[in-house]
Amino acid sequence: MQTIQSNTASSEANSHNALYSPICRFPTEILCQIFLYCMPEEDEWTLAPDPSLAPMLLTTICRQWRDVAVDMPSLWRKLRMEVEGDWQKKVVCYESYxxxxxxxxxxxxxxxxxxxxxxxxxxxxxxxxxxxxxxxxxxxxxxxxxxxxxxxxxxxxxxxxxxxxxxxxxxxxxxxxxxxxxxxxxxxxxxxxxxxxxxxxxxxxxxxxxxxxxxxxxxxxxxxxxxxxxxxxxxxxxxxxxxxxxxxxxxxxxxxxxxxxxxxxxxxxxxxxxxxxxxxxxxxxxxxxxxxxxxxxxxxxxxxxxxxxxxxxxxxxxxxxxxxxxxxxxxxxxxxxxxxxxxxx
Incomplete structure (x- = not known):
């Protein structure tokens, strides 16, 4: 019981610290500028959407980042679609862009x-x-x-x-x-x-x-x-x-x-x-x-x-x-x- 309470307290402390971490206190305008610098270089746009790269990666960090990223049209204005075979699984990703x-x-x-x-x-x-x-x-x-x-x-x-x-x-x-x-x-x-x-x-x-x-x-x-x-x-x-x-x-x-x-x-x-x-x-x-x-x-x-x-x-x-x-x-x-x-x- 004591261990469970200790883990719960530790989790709450981590959440509290995360809430007040410097980057979480950044104004939305600053986050937007940071997100733009996270985008792939021009020659990397030949790749199809990748969950491990911006902008998709930015939507997985936390709710605040997701809300900001989704509300930035400039992050989603380049899309490469691979039209071949059974590509139904990619449709959701493409449509989100x-x-x-x-x-x-x-x-x-x-x-x-x-x-x-x-x-x-x-x-x-x-x-x-x-x-x-x-x-x-x-x-x-x-x-x-x-x-x-x-x-x-x-x-x-x-x-x-x-x-x-x-x-x-x-x-x-x-x-x-x-x-x-x-x-x-x-x-x-x-x-x-x-x-x-x-x-x-x-x-x-x-x-x-x-x-x-x-x-x-x-x-x-x-x-x-x-x-x-x-x-x-x-x-x-x-x-x-x-x-x-x-x-x-x-x-x-x-x-x-x-x-x-x-x-x-x-x-x-x-x-x-x-x-x-x-x-x-x-x-x-x-x-x-x-x-x-x-x-x-x-x-x-x-x-x-x-x-x-x-x-x-x-x-x-x-x-x-x-x-x-x-x-x-x-x-x-x-x-x-x-x-x-x-x-x-």
Whole structure:
């Protein structure tokens, strides 16, 4: 009996001490700041929710911490969902994130198959609050079951495709009106596919990164994205530009072209002459090229003269053949021009 009373007294003393420990007396505002520092680093957000890490861990310490953590939407605004097999056990965890975010949500979807029934029903009430969506299609996913147009509040969309070659086209055929950034990795769109999009399907985009197989795709992209300010293209850039009309794009400021390392350099000047001759870019400020072979200096200089653009930066990387005299001409045209060279040529 004495032992039981002693243990009870000890427990009460510990509870009393815990109640008056310094951290329990912190104002809620201080706890909120501490909780923010407990969150995983940016590169650790690739992990699915983990009970041993914040923010879930913070809800298990004590009632006060749980109440504060649950009432902090900023702790719950990044979620990675793994959509594969029997994932019903994870639904409760995922739904708690979506509910607690109470507003903008950054969501990563890892899709291994096309069974979208449960994820669709789970996400349906929150579609308009998801502002940043990243989708990874893994082998076994013959098509992407997610339609970008369903996410009314979407601002940024990125898709990494390891599934079937044409798995993504239908998903991005129409973007929500506020989507300003689109990144497509290992997604090779064709001109017939883009030509089938509605004229305003990508009109809201200001930033676009994608793979380009055909050089002829670029004018089509610029027409589809009249408000684009940044365009980054990676690919092979084969074929010719099949248009006699020069396209003026008044918003493009940054143009980045990364050709595959195995690019056929003997044909590259002709190809990029066609690109530079097909467009006028009056607001062009930054150009970056990589692995394009011989740099089409005269054609680029004609583009600059025709566009009367305020060029500020010019970057060369990888295999790009250029001459010092050519670079000096650019500096003469733009005295404050910054030129960076990272390749050997």
């Amino acid at each position: 979506l509910k607690r975010s109470r507003g903008r949500q950054s969501l990563s979807l890892e899709i291994h198959d096309e069974d979208w029934t449960v994820p669709r029903s789970l996400l349906q009430p929150y579609l308009n609050q998801i502002s940043n969506l990243a989708i990874e299609l893994f082998p076994g996913a013959d098509f992407c079951p997610v339609m970008a147009a369903d996410f009314g509040g979407l601002q940024e969309l990125s898709i990494y495709n390891c599934g079937a070659a044409g798995a993504v086209t239908h998903s991005v055929a129409q973007l929500p009106p506020n989507t300003h950034s689109l990144t497509l990795t290992n997604v090779w769109l064709t001109k017939p596919e883009l030509s089938g999009f509605k004229p305003l399907a990508w009109a809201s985009l200001t930033s676009l990164e994608l793979m380009v197989g055909e050089l002829n795709l670029i004018p089509c992209l610029l027409r589809l994205c009249p408000n684009l300010s940044s365009l980054m293209m990676m690919g092979t850039f084969t074929g010719e530009i099949e248009t006699s009309e020069r396209l003026e794009h008044t918003k493009l400021q940054s143009l980045c072209i990364h050709a595959a390392s195995h690019f056929n350099t003997s044909e590259s000047p002709r190809r990029f002459f066609e690109l530079f001759d097909a467009v006028t870019l009056p607001d062009l400020r930054e150009v970056e090229v990589c692995n394009i072979g011989r740099w089409p200096h005269e054609e680029f200089k004609e583009l600059l003269g025709r566009s009367k653009c305020p060029l500020e930066r010019l970057y060369f990387d990888g295999f790009v053949i250029r001459k010092k005299e050519e670079l000096a001409e650019y500096v003469t045209l733009f005295p404050s021009l910054q030129i960076a060279m990272y390749g050997r040529y």
